[in-house]
Amino acid sequence: MSPAMPLPAESSVPSAAPSASTAPRALREPMTAPVRSATIDALLAHRTIRAFTDEPVGEEVMRTLLTVARASATSSYFQQATIIRVRDAAVREAVHAASGQPYVGGDRGELLILVVDLHRNAVIRERAGAPLEPLERTYAFLQGCQDALIAGQSMVAAAESLGLGTCYLGSILGDPAGLITALGLPERTFPLLGLLVGHPAQEPQYKPRLPEQITVGIDSYPPLEEHDAELAAYDERVTEYYDLRDASRRVDSFTEQIARMVGQGRAAQAPVLDVLHRQRLCLR
Ligand SMILES: Cc1cc2nc3c(=O)[nH]c(=O)nc-3n(C[C@H](O)[C@H](O)[C@H](O)COP(=O)(O)O)c2cc1C
Numbered sequence: 001m002s003p004a005m006p007l008p009a010e011s012s013v014p015s016a017a018p019s020a021s022t023a024p025r026a027l028r029e030p031m032t033a034p035v036r037s038a039t040i041d042a043l044l045a046h047r048t049i050r051a052f053t054d055e056p057v058g059e060e061v062m063r064t065l066l067t068v069a070r071a072s073a074t075s076s077y078f079q080q081a082t083i084i085r086v087r088d089a090a091v092r093e094a095v096h097a098a099s100g101q102p103y104v105g106g107d108r109g110e111l112l113i114l115v116v117d118l119h120r121n122a123v124i125r126e127r128a129g130a131p132l133e134p135l136e137r138t139y140a141f142l143q144g145c146q147d148a149l150i151a152g153q154s155m156v157a158a159a160e161s162l163g164l165g166t167c168y169l170g171s172i173l174g175d176p177a178g179l180i181t182a183l184g185l186p187e188r189t190f191p192l193l194g195l196l197v198g199h200p201a202q203e204p205q206y207k208p209r210l211p212e213q214i215t216v217g218i219d220s221y222p223p224l225e226e227h228d229a230e231l232a233a234y235d236e237r238v239t240e241y242y243d244l245r246d247a248s249r250r251v252d253s254f255t256e257q258i259a260r261m262v263g264q265g266r267a268a269q270a271p272v273l274d275v276l277h278r279q280r281l282c283l284r
Pocket of ligand 1: 171
């Protein structure tokens with residue numbers, strides 16, 4: 001979505017929150033980079049969208065996004081990810097319940113679940129008389145996570161290039177066991193991440209990112225202690241940001257968020273390792 005794109009009448013931007021058009025300049029405009037292309041501009045213009053109009057995404061676009069996902073790089077060519085497109089209202093409601101986030105429910109935006117899938121290759125190996133033990137190793141699970149995330153990010157980039165908005169949903173892991181039942185997921189699969197795609201009904205600010213000195217190392221790890229001044233300046237910028245989910249106040253600084261929020265929320269407290277083991281994943 002271009003920053004100048006007019007908002008639909010039913011925009012869910014709460015009036016108390018400055019939108020991208022009234023925010024401080026740094027939050028109003030995307031990051032810039034030395035080299036430009038249409039793809040780079042679209043990637044830099046990313047922001048998560050959590051409110052959608054009722055305009056359907058459309059079959060051609062959905063088929064395109066799913067094709068883009070399938071064209072993504074895949075670890076060892078094992079293709080250990082599967083995408084579930086949620087269309088049934090009852091299934092969507094189950095995902096909504098697992099996530100606990102209001103914008104996951106209803107019928108606005110398309111809902112996709114990115115599934116780590118070692119089941120398919122287990123069936124293939126079983127038929128070939130090959131042992132299944134390698135699929136139970138943590139590395140195999142990580143390969144499936146890599147595939148699922150890369151496919152998801154391809155879809156996000158493609159969707160955003162078309163002016164659509166997206167929201168990843170780690171929150172679906174608020175109830176991993178319930179989700180597995182609701183989606184009919186077999187052993188050796190795991191619902192890693194949800195993804196909403198739809199026509200934006202809000203225009204959030206651009207959320208500032210940690211500076212390069214802190215997040216990029218040359219040849220070795222960049223120690224945070226050497227960049228306390230940059231971190232303090234970043235903290236200051238973050239407090240200028242208004243989160244549309246709680247538009248009544250500025251957000252805490254980054255360091256305050258980390259101190260307060262890591263480990264909070266249902267997904268962070270869910271029995272993920274138990275469920276993985278029940279799914280015969282990450283057994284060793
Ligand atoms: C793996 C992953 C999981 C996420 N899960 C959620 C989620 O459950 N709910 C949500 O509202 N946003 C979710 N997000 C979006 C992040 O909150 C968002 O990317 C971050 O706050 C930065 O904001 P921006 O994307 O607008 O720049 C997720 C993002 C990622 C990458």
